[in-house]
Amino acid sequence: MRRELVTRLFREKFGGAPELWARAPGRVDLMGSHTDYNLGFVLTLPISRETWVAARARDDGQVRMFAANLDSEDCFDLTSIQRRACWGDYVRGVAWALAAEGLPLRGFDAVIHSTVPTGSGLSSSAALECSIAVVFRALGGWEMGGARMARLCLRAENEFIGLNCGILDQFSSCLGRAGCALLLDCRDLSTRAVHVAEAIRVVICDTKSPRELAGGEYGVRRAQCEEGAAILGVAALRDATAAELEARAAELPPEVLKRCRFIIGENERVLAMTEALAAGDRGRVGRLCSESFAGARDLYEICSPSMIAMMDAMTRAPGSIGARQAGAGFGGCMVAFVEAGEMDAFSAAVSERYRMSTGVQPEVYPVEPAAGAGLMDVA
Ligand code: ADP
Ligand code: MG
Numbered sequence: 001m002r003r004e005l006v007t008r009l010f011r012e013k014f015g016g017a018p019e020l021w022a023r024a025p026g027r028v029d030l031m032g033s034h035t036d037y038n039l040g041f042v043l044t045l046p047i048s049r050e051t052w053v054a055a056r057a058r059d060d061g062q063v064r065m066f067a068a069n070l071d072s073e074d075c076f077d078l079t080s081i082q083r084r085a086c087w088g089d090y091v092r093g094v095a096w097a098l099a100a101e102g103l104p105l106r107g108f109d110a111v112i113h114s115t116v117p118t119g120s121g122l123s124s125s126a127a128l129e130c131s132i133a134v135v136f137r138a139l140g141g142w143e144m145g146g147a148r149m150a151r152l153c154l155r156a157e158n159e160f161i162g163l164n165c166g167i168l169d170q171f172s173s174c175l176g177r178a179g180c181a182l183l184l185d186c187r188d189l190s191t192r193a194v195h196v197a198e199a200i201r202v203v204i205c206d207t208k209s210p211r212e213l214a215g216g217e218y219g220v221r222r223a224q225c226e227e228g229a230a231i232l233g234v235a236a237l238r239d240a241t242a243a244e245l246e247a248r249a250a251e252l253p254p255e256v257l258k259r260c261r262f263i264i265g266e267n268e269r270v271l272a273m274t275e276a277l278a279a280g281d282r283g284r285v286g287r288l289c290s291e292s293f294a295g296a297r298d299l300y301e302i303c304s305p306s307m308i309a310m311m312d313a314m315t316r317a318p319g320s321i322g323a324r325q326a327g328a329g330f331g332g333c334m335v336a337f338v339e340a341g342e343m344d345a346f347s348a349a350v351s352e353r354y355r356m357s358t359g360v361q362p363e364v365y366p367v368e369p370a371a372g373a374g375l376m377d378v379a
Helices: 002-014 089-100 124-140 146-161 168-175 214-232 242-247 254-279 282-298 305-316 340-358
Strands: 020-031 041-058 062-067 072-077 107-114 181-185 190-194 200-206 320-325 333-339 363-367
Touching: 002 041, 002 062, 002 107, 020 124, 020 168, 020 200, 020 254, 020 282, 020 333, 041 062, 041 124, 041 168, 041 200, 041 254, 041 363, 062 089, 072 089, 089 124, 089 146, 107 124, 124 146, 124 168, 146 168, 168 181, 181 254, 190 254, 200 305, 200 340, 214 254, 242 254, 254 282, 282 305, 282 320, 282 333, 305 320, 305 333, 305 340, 333 340, 340 363
Parallel strands: 062 107
Antiparallel strands: 020 041, 041 107, 041 181, 062 072, 181 190, 200 333, 200 363, 320 333
């Protein structure tokens, strides 16, 4: 279905057929909110919501692209890459970051189609960047590993788009392995594949409330974490323990202390969650999720009223093992761990309760672990 749609759009926009297909997944954090820029751990799941790019090389150095989800066209010349303050800048940024490495780039025609919701915390921007990087790599005829590709896509987002996000999104999208979650160490950028017990399913619960405060508040949180680390005399909050923090609590401004308590606790929860999910220890998964959400609400203060309503709906629904925030918070998507046999009952109950309390129809859907960005085999 999706393949036919993209093929038809390609024919309509550019004539003929695409010669290669790239894909890159979105992601959801199973544990570890805001730990990435504190150089800590994140348990991340590259998900079966993906961005696809169907492309065909051009010989004139132009990149012409159509974003099917937005019904929007954009184009640029590889010899003069300028910001335009629109979605196409994510593609321009990747071209800019790759060119800055001295990699030869070819132009192309492309249709972009995504099932990652935008601006909802599942990282549609990284999925777009990484799928585009795969196209440039394939057409340029050079090799590049996933870790380097992730770093260059992050550079595009940090320096070209101007968003000060951490490495989590691009790493998740580039380094996924089918069937696994990933434990990511954001200091040395090493990853470990993590098995999630068979009968535990991951379900996205989208509050459908926009993340309006996210940009500014995100920067404030980052600055507060840096302030806390500086007072504690560590390079990053990753290096402090809860005992060290409490011993020096009086030296930190109250708000900074709360932020540090959350990050240090959250970082420990990532490792505990990795064990609990692999072992299928439902009680522990549930407790860790509840602690994570309580900290996000009371200490890190990134929970909107819609998230609190969704948390209530998720925890009361049949089959619920655990539930928590996802992404940066401030609305957007949340994540639940659900008994495989109870998926339908869970979705129905969450939708009903959330709609009753907020008047908004949420979107609730399971996701599967997905492989990292790469070419698709379209026979
Ligand atoms: P998130 O990454 O959490 O989804 P961001 O604000 O970081 O949210 O990125 C969303 C932006 O990325 C969109 O506003 C758009 O500019 C761009 N984008 C993402 N996916 C697509 C797509 N499929 N087509 C065009 N632009 C996209
Ligand atoms: Mg993003």
